[in-house]
Amino acid sequence: SVGNEANIDIVDCLEYLGACPHTKVITLYVEGITRGRRFIETAKAITPHKPIVALYVGGSDAGRQAGLSHTGSLSGPNEIYDGMFRQCGILRAQTLSEMFDYALALGTLPRPGGNRVIIQTHSGGPGATAADACGRAGLVLATLSSETREKLQPMIPKTASTANPVDMTFSRNFGEQFFDIPDILLHEKNADMFLAYFLSPGIFIERILREMGVPEASLPEERDKMITAQADGFLRLTELHPDKPIVGFTYRSLQEGMVRY
Incomplete structure (x- = not known):
């Protein structure tokens, strides 16, 4: 994001970041592009070896008016920018959060060996x-192999499904849910990446601890310990399976402890 581009523009930034050895992913906040042809040429030269993610906000009438009053930029139709991004190999994000999610994934995860994914969830809807x-x-x-299904059986409830998505239907053992079961699924030879639904709200854990007799004053500390242990176990999977992308997702708040850890 370069404001009103008084002395440098988005193309200048692309050229610099494209050559920077410390930059793994380039993200662009775009209200308008003045040097269109040079932008396309530069982006096409970068995307084969370095991802570019763009958030364009000038495609609607409201976005165009806001950009004009904000930086004086003249935006173009949404369809033109959409086609230009595809032509250049640029990934287009629809929100700021999505743009940073793309950047985090592209900058930290290994490149998958194919397009086959396993999804683990505790409920059918998210899966x-x-x-x-x-x-x-x-x-x-x-498609899960018979060997993988056999290894899963002792750890999953009778109500669970070993189809893909692998649906636990409920959380029986948090240690198994966030480490042992994913570890088995990551060993599946027919899969290239792993996607796990994160559902471990603090209120659920506090209820479990309360039923175990933990004093009320100790609940926050014990809750955080349990969430940290779950997150550490899941993170350790990235060391054991460095060749496969491992992604946790949630449809709840991104501020929840398990997600933030």
């Missing part, structure tokens, strides 16, 4: 929603 999103993104749900 089906994730499967739909994967399908629209060109990913396919991997």
